[in-house]
Amino acid sequence: MDLSTLPQHQKVATMARVLQAEIIKGLHGTEDQLPTEPELVKRFGVARETVRRALQLLKESGVVMSVQGSGTFVRRRPRRTTLLREFLPQGGPAEWIDHGSEAWVPLEPPATWNRGEVPPELTEATGLKGEVAVWTCLRGIDAEPRVPLQLVKTYVPVEVVAKLPGLEEETSEVAAVLERLGQLGSPLSWTLTDGARMPDLGEAATLDTPIGIPLVQTLRITRQDGAVVEATEYVVSSERFCLTYRPDQDADALNLTKGN
Numbered sequence: 001m002d003l004s005t006l007p008q009h010q011k012v013a014t015m016a017r018v019l020q021a022e023i024i025k026g027l028h029g030t031e032d033q034l035p036t037e038p039e040l041v042k043r044f045g046v047a048r049e050t051v052r053r054a055l056q057l058l059k060e061s062g063v064v065m066s067v068q069g070s071g072t073f074v075r076r077r078p079r080r081t082t083l084l085r086e087f088l089p090q091g092g093p094a095e096w097i098d099h100g101s102e103a104w105v106p107l108e109p110p111a112t113w114n115r116g117e118v119p120p121e122l123t124e125a126t127g128l129k130g131e132v133a134v135w136t137c138l139r140g141i142d143a144e145p146r147v148p149l150q151l152v153k154t155y156v157p158v159e160v161v162a163k164l165p166g167l168e169e170e171t172s173e174v175a176a177v178l179e180r181l182g183q184l185g186s187p188l189s190w191t192l193t194d195g196a197r198m199p200d201l202g203e204a205a206t207l208d209t210p211i212g213i214p215l216v217q218t219l220r221i222t223r224q225d226g227a228v229v230e231a232t233e234y235v236v237s238s239e240r241f242c243l244t245y246r247p248d249q250d251a252d253a254l255n256l257t258k259g260n
Contacts, residue, residue: 028074033072034074084245134155135156136154178230181229186225
């Protein structure tokens, strides 16, 4: 296919679509090497830079991968797992089970709390601004030891941290933090919101997912007396996981809103 007569802005997208269609049809099998850049230049009648941009588009979409010094290969897509989320009866803000994950397990030593800021994409959803305490955990599952699959980040306002002496020297998971907060005053209420967002470069590298593959996001926000006292974001690659709920769960669970 000669693309030389197309406008420049159409060449990259058209070439990427043609190669992707060939991969889907099985003309290039999983882990097969694609033709070299000079071969693609000759075949499509385009400049080498156009070839590189088309291949980069396919890499970002998770269709191909490059091996330095060897070339570009059709990428093996990971098996996708369905996570069936079930809330525990009378459970608190951290109490649910993701069936299909064979239990989430931390891959690193217990994290400590550090000072930081809420990412801009979460500021509007959480209402948190300025300095917060941040707790990060990287998780895998029993069936795939040492493979990072879930990234968890918790954000607690500094004024809340002040009510919990010694928090930033501890390695406590957020469930313990919320338990301490619940003992200090009014009952906690919380909401869960499921969504999707694109990974940043660090997240894509950590979770070994292409930069163009969205993350499945669960955002929990905990309030006390109307104020946000904690926000936790759980993200996994949508290439590896999809999230479902049982239709027979109680109405609060289906609305993804619970209080205790």
